[in-house]
Amino acid sequence: MRILVVRPQPGADATAARLRAMGHDPVAHPLLATRPLPWALPAESPDAVILSSAAAVRHAGPLADSLKHLPAHAVGEATAAAARAAGWSAVKAGPGTMQALLDGLASGQFLHLAGADLTAVTVPPALGLIRVTVYETPLLPLQGLPDVDAVLLHSPRMAAQFAGEWDRLAGRRAAVQLFAISGATLAAAGSGWSTALTAAEPTESALLAMLPKAL
Template identity: 45%
Template sequence: MLRPAPGADRTIAALAATGLVATALPLFAVRPVAWAVPAGGYDAVVLTSANAVRHAGPGLAALDLPVLAVGQATAAAAAEAGLAVAATGEGDVAALLDAYGQRYPRLLHLAGRDRSADPRLIAVTVYVADPLGVTAAALAVLDGGVVLAHSPRAACRLRAVMAAHALGCADMRLAALSVAVATAAGTGWGAVAVADRPTDAAIVAAARRLAD
């Protein structure tokens, strides 16, 4: 489990409900940064991570704009924060914009520092995810197990730290949230299962299949 808290806690609980015991190995530490709304009027806010909700602070609610959320977890976090969720996507941000971009042409993306660019969005950084040092001893928890990767960046970071410690992945299995995550994780895994939807429930189901 490569997610930082609190997302890792929810995924671990979901895995436990299927009979799987999981351990968190966070690769990043998430922290807020100061931000300001770029000049211009906006029709809606795009959120691609629940981290944006957690770390944007009171400035997010002060925008008083409808939210377009990528994924159910992000939508749930926004709703819990009292925001008005106008749409929830089930794919990536491009699919969300294809579906709702004409209805909401001026979109403000509250995002992390490391993100993919889309010309249809005005993006502002509200949080950063700094890489954490990972020891060979910490990586030992992955031996012979199922690794859950929720993002391409986490998958890339995992392979980098494994390479730094001269560790292979042939005895590990990978549950990936998407094809992009699986691609970022590289080759050589004992087995790979991709979630059939980009949701936490789906990646838990993929991990269950690998564990059986």
């Protein structure tokens, strides 16, 4: 199966490698970039840190070294693994979404290392949350209409960008299968696709598990 991967690098290459190992033919064409932004530590040290993506871990840079002894709450296992590899000492993996992570936290002062494009969430009243933006995610165009059977969608923003670019290039929606990591991601792509499926949980493993077996 020839599958388009549109997530940012280095994740796109990692996903492509997993697809090859499964016997598929991936085409990596990121529709988002991630770029670091300057940021500053808050005046008072927080009780813990929230990491909402592996990109936040990567782009926080050396300034985050002074925080790495604090408890860190990662949105999911992939982000937790990236944090541990970067030297964070006490990392707990969350349930996969930012809202579910916040809902599961006790009271305290939390520093959220975030990207510029934020999913809307409700912060529980018991939480003190300071958010600093450590990276931005500019959109990228689709350079030509790829010959693919399906596309993997890892976020609502990527889904909306893919759908818009596919339409701009006069692609037939009915010719492509969509595999989305969440219901919100699938909804952002709109309708009219050949197949449109949502992963059982918001993880890449669950996303890839939906793919038909390679011949």
